[in-house]
Amino acid sequence: MFRERLTPNRIALTNSGTILGSSVDAARTSHGFIRSSGGDIVTFSLPDAGSGGGLGTFPSAINSGGAVVRSYADQGGVWHSFLRSADGMLASFDPPGASLSGAIRINASGEVVGGYQDSTVTNLGYIRSPSGAFTTFSLVGTGLGTVIATVNSAGSFTGYFGVAALC
Numbered sequence: 001m002f003r004e005r006l007t008p009n010r011i012a013l014t015n016s017g018t019i020l021g022s023s024v025d026a027a028r029t030s031h032g033f034i035r036s037s038g039g040d041i042v043t044f045s046l047p048d049a050g051s052g053g054g055l056g057t058f059p060s061a062i063n064s065g066g067a068v069v070r071s072y073a074d075q076g077g078v079w080h081s082f083l084r085s086a087d088g089m090l091a092s093f094d095p096p097g098a099s100l101s102g103a104i105r106i107n108a109s110g111e112v113v114g115g116y117q118d119s120t121v122t123n124l125g126y127i128r129s130p131s132g133a134f135t136t137f138s139l140v141g142t143g144l145g146t147v148i149a150t151v152n153s154a155g156s157f158t159g160y161f162g163v164a165a166l167c
Contacts, residue, residue, distance in 0.1 A: 012062050020062040030056030032068065032084070046082050046090055050075035059084070061105045069103035069112050081114055081128075095126045095134045103128075107151045113159070115147030123147060125159050 017037030066086030110130035123145025
């Protein structure tokens, strides 16, 4: 029975009426869910996601094909990006050199954008191609860093700089 509390700041809605969100269980662990336009609900959690308050799986974006992205926090509280394909396969990923990362959006082609922090605690933006290749971005002289926040179907992206926290 689905008796978990929905977290409104983690909800997305597709044009077809599919709802993406997260729920919190009794241990305060976050889990992702997808509710189809017909009312069917599927829950999911990354295998390496931690349990307990503030840990777990935190989805935030779904594309027109049903692929989902965002972040999960492992048992040590380290954030990682993830991709859930439309068929339910879960994959964790981090840009090379990342000490933590967070995917933000995915377009219809499967390009994922987000941000990560390197070992020097510099925030950088990234685009991950459908093949898994990364392109990273950093605006020189921006102080706290760069994050890529949106990507459209043509692959054009926007972001912001001066970011204090990613996840």
